[in-house]
Amino acid sequence: MSTHDDLRDIALNEFAVAGYSGTSLQRIAEIAGLSKSSVLYHYDSKEALLEAAIGPAIDQMKSIVDSIGGSLLDADRRGVFIEQFVDFLLQHRLEVHMFINQGPGLEDVPVIDRANDLVVHLSTFFSSAVSNTEDHLRFGIALGGAAYVLSAKQEYSLEAPPVDEVRAALVTIVSELLAPLSTTPSARSTAN
Amino acid sequence: MSTHDDLRDIALNEFAVAGYSGTSLQRIAEIAGLSKSSVLYHYDSKEALLEAAIGPAIDQMKSIVDSIGGSLLDADRRGVFIEQFVDFLLQHRLEVHMFINQGPGLEDVPVIDRANDLVVHLSTFFSSAVSNTEDHLRFGIALGGAAYVLSAKQEYSLEAPPVDEVRAALVTIVSELLAPLSTTPSARSTAN
DNA sequence: ACGGTAACTGACCGATCGGTCAGAGCCTGT
DNA sequence: ACAGGCTCTGACCGATCGGTCAGTTACCGT
Structure with missing residues (x-):
């Protein structure tokens, strides 16, 4: 590489791990075994390094979001999504972890704005x-929880189950949480 | 106040919002309408300010965790928890959001260590x-997702449903996710 | 009227921040 | 042998960081 x-x-x-503002170019240089000047030779600025780090993941996520025409009510299409x-989460845990946690605090950074637009x-x-409120929360918990659990697991990591197993379990759980989307609105009450 | x-x-x-390292004492002073020196008059250091900000919430969470004797298999006791x-999440969204996101990156800070011990x-x-892996993830998604959704809602906030409604919905969803804990192990298969 | 103390401030400190710049080392094509 | 480009570097810059300190207010009990 x-x-x-x-x-x-x-x-x-x-x-x-340490946050954008909590990471200095000096530290990145030390880990890489280079001088800070060398880091700034490869990337024009710290912000350019951020763009390179999470930009590709955001582009990929954008294409996924764009591909769902808007009909998430259809169970088959929802399953594909x-x-x-x-x-996507499994491949880009770090990127997701970083922009979910620090997105709101890093305004005026183009690559972060792109990510926030995606979330919205x-x-x-x-x-x-x-x-109803409950299904709103169900959606938030499904996506936010899945994203959280993947980044947290490796930090407090107690064990590491095989990836396929994690993938299958996540698909099952998220599908359960999002299942109410396909029922007819009248079939669910908005209160209690 | x-x-x-x-x-x-x-x-x-x-x-x-901006992260611990992303927040300067100068900025806190400006928001408060004081000088940086005044901030350091009230709190000995930036770390003391962090301790004051999230310490009480961590203490309260610790008492909640301590009160569950270990028998989360019992449906009633689990309901109470x-x-x-x-x-707790509703009362301390900011504290939870902050230590979940930045906990791993702020080592050697006593108050953060206490929080991390709690999570473990x-x-x-x-x-x-x-x-099995699936129920492990179910637990992580329930707790992490609930914590995430509350802090995210107010940042991308599109609307603000009444608190009671949010509370009831969260209890319902988390209870659903944690329900498998009370079934007998043999009733659930570990694979698929 | 006076002494003490809580609240607050500006000047200042060393360290570190992101970033610039001139140049050194090295490899390659001619 | 030499010229040109990568890659990399240390010295340096202004700004900002967390933190210290001496001193200024204003209020309060006596």
Whole structure:
């Protein structure tokens, strides 16, 4: 792997663990075994390093969100989305962890704005598909919880179950949580 | 409210939104309408401000975790815990949001260590009560997702449903996710 | 009227921040 | 042999960081 890519990976990991503002270029340089100047040779600025670290993941997530035409009420199409989403989480835990936690605090950073737009966009899909508070929360818990559990597991990691097993379990649980979306609105009461 | 308490509240809010390292004493002082020196008059250090901001919430969470004797398999006792937990989340969204997101990155800070010990402790309870990967994840999604959704709602906030409704919905969803804990182990298969 | 104390401040400190710049080392094509 | 480009570096910059300190207010009990 090239030095360029090494720096991107190191930066992503540090940003996710210690936060963007909590990570100095000096520290990234030390981990890479380089000087701070070398880091700024490969990337014009700290912000460029952030863009390189999480930009690709955001682009991929955008294409997933765009591909759902808006009809998440259809169980089959929802199933496809859930699998894509879970796979995305598994491949990009660090990126997701980082922009979920620090997104709101890093305004005026273009790559973060793109990510926040995505969250709002996705949230709008579900908001329009559902009317009561409980199902709203169900959606938030499913997506936020799945994202959280993957990043938390590796930090408090007690054991590491096989990836396939985690994937299958996540698909099952998220599907359960999102199942109410396909029932007719009148079949569920909005209160209690 | 006293200046002392004002500073604590301002610090908590800024720490949660911008991160601990992303928040300067200067900024806290500006929001409070004071000088940086005044902030350091009320609190000996930035770390003391962090302790004041999230310490009480952690103490309260500790008493909740301690009160569950370990028998979360009992449906009634689990119900009590879930209600206490949801109430705790509703009262301390900011504190939870902050230590969940930044806990792992803020080592060597006593108050954060206490919080991390709590998470490990709580996680141990559930790990011992459950054997398969899916139920492990169910627990993580329930607690992490509930915590996430409350802090995220107010940042991307589109609307604000009444608190009682949110509370009832959260109790319902978390109870559903944790329900498998009370079934006999043989009643659930570990694979698929 | 006076002494004490709580609240607050500006000046200042060393360290570190992100970033600039001139140049050193090295490899390669000619 | 030499010229040109990568890669990398230390010295340096202004700004900001958390924190210290001497001193200024204002209020309060005596």
